[in-house]
Amino acid sequence: xxxxxxxxxxxxxxxSLAGSVxxxxxxxxxxxxxxxxxADGSLTSVTDGAPEAQRLLALARELIRQSR
Amino acid sequence: MLRAVDAAQALxxxxxxxxxxxQAAIVGENGAVLASTxxxxxxxxxxxxxxxxxxxxxxxxxxxxxxxxxTQLEAATLEGSVFVVRDGDRPRLVAAVTRPEPTVGLxxxxxxxxxxxxxxxxPHVPRARADAPA
Numbered sequence: 001x002x003x004x005x006x007x008x009x010x011x012x013x014x015x016s017l018a019g020s021v022x023x024x025x026x027x028x029x030x031x032x033x034x035x036x037x038x039a040d041g042s043l044t045s046v047t048d049g050a051p052e053a054q055r056l057l058a059l060a061r062e063l064i065r066q067s068r
Numbered sequence: 069m070l071r072a073v074d075a076a077q078a079l080x081x082x083x084x085x086x087x088x089x090x091q092a093a094i095v096g097e098n099g100a101v102l103a104s105t106x107x108x109x110x111x112x113x114x115x116x117x118x119x120x121x122x123x124x125x126x127x128x129x130x131x132x133x134x135x136x137x138x139t140q141l142e143a144a145t146l147e148g149s150v151f152v153v154r155d156g157d158r159p160r161l162v163a164a165v166t167r168p169e170p171t172v173g174l175x176x177x178x179x180x181x182x183x184x185x186x187x188x189x190x191p192h193v194p195r196a197r198a199d200a201p202a
Contacts (some may be wrong), residue, residue, distance in 0.1 A: 020127045032145050035132040036126055039137040043165075044130070046148035059122040060143030066115050067148075067165040 032057055075102035075186050088175055092164035119152060119163040130194040142172060153179040
């Protein structure tokens with residue numbers, strides 16, 4: 001019986017951990033964006049998924065890789 | 069009061085105060101590298117060329133959306149962020165790469181402060197004296 005409880009607890013723990021990792025990854029993916037600030041003080045956010053964001057984010061990733 | 073310094077000193081001050089910045093470069097007219105944190109010139113020039121491509125692409129997006137002139141940008145990715153700040157009407161900008169999830173407002177503040185602290189090198193034009201013969 002105690003062994004069964006232990007297995008259940010371990011499985012629950014692993015499940016929570018996997019869920020948390022997946023949630024954080026998904027949330028992080030949504031944070032990928034490009035913010036453009038204009039001379040009049042306005043801000044346009046181009047989020048990942050928009051076609052124009054793909055090229056901008058690819059160029060940014062390249063710069064980050066070069067900086068390592 | 070802001071102390072006027074040269075580009076290399078401004079960049080050194082920037083990296084000293086901002087622990088979030090991984091690499092940075094100050095770019096002058098025609099893409100000339102005025103100062104950078106990169107060890108060698110080739111890496112700095114490659115980085116600046118990439119920054120110019122990013123700015124050109126961002127300008128194209130801005131134009132397509134009918135927005136006024138681009139003054140600064142942040143491109144946030146999972147591996148880090150790229151910041152670019154233009155120096156008003158002057159042909160100068162500062163670009164920086166930071167660690168992931170930086171404090172955006174603080175980085176922009178530090179980059180603007182860096183640009184403002186660089187002394188404006190006016191081209192030296194000898195003035196003709198009023199009493200000089202024509």
